[in-house]
Amino acid sequence: MTRLIIDTDPGIDDTYALALACVSPDVDLVGVTTVFGNVGLANTTRNALRVLALCGREDVPVAAGADRPLVHPHGHRARQVHGEDGLSGMSDTLPRRTTGLAGTDAVSLMVRLLDESPEPVTIVAIGPLTNVALLLAAHPAVRSKIERLVIMGGGLDGGNVTAAAEFNIWSDPEAARRVLAEESVPTTLVTLDLTVRCAVDSTWLDRLAASGPLGDTLVKLSATYRSHYRLSLGYDGVVIHDAVAVAEAIRPGLLRTTGMPVEVDCGQGPARGMTIADRREHHTRDSPRRIDIALDANLDEVRAFLLSRLAG
Template sequence: MGTKLIIDTDPGVDDAFAIALAALSEDVDLLAVTTVYGNVALADTTRNAQRLLALCKRDDVPVAAGASRPLVHPQAHRASRIHGPDGLSGRSDILPEPARELVSGGAVALLASVLEAADEPVTIAPIGPLTNIAALLAAHPGIGEKIARVVIMGGALAHGNTTAAAEFNIWSDPEAAQRVLAGGEVHCVLVPLDLTHRCAIDAAWLAQLAASGPIGAALDALTPDYRAHYRTVLGYDGMMVHDAVAVAEAIRPGILRTEAVPVQVECSYGPARGATLADLRSPGQRAGDAHPEAVLTDVAVDTELAELQTFLLERLTGTPR
């Protein structure tokens, strides 16, 4: 059928666009959605994910709730100032009620069962904190053999959005991020802020989405608080779709250009906590290190912007151009 995909998510407005992107793509076999705390509390992220799948008429997709907090230290704050009190600009109640009950047993159990049952490696797109994925790798040794790629929205090479050093998803659980990115158990693709900031969509793009039909209109209706925040960041009427950029790469490998480099996550409890440290030196320069065999992560560094924005709009509206 195409890409076999699991999304791990904390909806979140940009998560909503990412979930819809996968749910509406005919070349995606969306095997499951798992939820994690993050932009808002777990109860809200989980209900949002269920309602978004109901909007896309995808009651065939199982949903399980995962971690409600980070592995080690508490999450200092959530992102409700940006995403609204319910994660969807305070407008989650415009979405249909969930069409399917949650799967019992939790996210890690669902992830493991879906992966073990798959007849080919599965891509996982974690677009929230990496707590569920770290727990999966810890609880199920060898499960990485069933995972094709882990396409992560997270990190920042230059500066963060939550602190000067750290991007929100990685900052929320640096210990989990270090386990996933540097553990060597899975092939990781990291889609950082440096790229997603350049992939912002504008008011004209959103107007086309809203005019496309009920699903597009509902997605646009979830954006006001988020869009208001990004007007101040961007300086024009538009918004970031961070998570949808990562899911686009999960669906169509190569739509983002990547470079393979070692990535470490700063886990100390200081001002650099949650920073993603990508070693951009040449392999020759790295060869003199004490550990030159460091795990490599494919870090997304560029894309054809117009092509990506068209891809997103075509998939979300169902109207190829």
């Protein structure tokens, strides 16, 4: 059984990721924390609660976290990709959860869940890394209770919000640098370089929609996202970035990784938020920290795993 905390900014692909964790019988989803990102914190928190209600998970504690980056203001949201509310304008069509917020902030909830867990927990961070950076900075003792961090973010060969930067890292580069370059917790980074290659097409979406109420709702929620990716990909399909990261957390080794040191550009120029991996065989720095970067996978296996879980 894999014990997970998911830190998220729902968002369409976050919704698929949350649903994947909720319906997987080999996952113990011990908590969900929210962060600003695709839309503002109030919307990401409402969306997380409603997606959990959709999945019948009244039991999972939810807490809201950072509503802005550590240092500089957030440039913009991703409403043109996810819709004004983060869910193609359909958040209010989802059921309301009778269980509200946990009554504490995201970092405090993560600390409590980690302290109370009888075994280490995997934290899956699929939004800006502000909450995770604050957790590790303010509560270093919890590192021993973290099995690993699985992070969706970055792009070694370019970005999606700028030519250089991926959205989650660009949203708070200072937090990302703290987590990716300075920490000692085992970390797997799932980048755009792989998630885009794992894109699913209309046949996959049709099969999911036909599988039952949950699958049908997920596909309907994807309307704005699907329109965006129809232009971006050049065919009718979507990239469910965050679900790929959760899949790796559930089934370690589903994605093939390479250990490399990583830096994050925190400057104010056009490379702000760029994820820079040192791919040289002989590294010039003394004993740099290396993280596992997911660069390859059996793409059909990943798509089949996602569909089999989400379709029940």
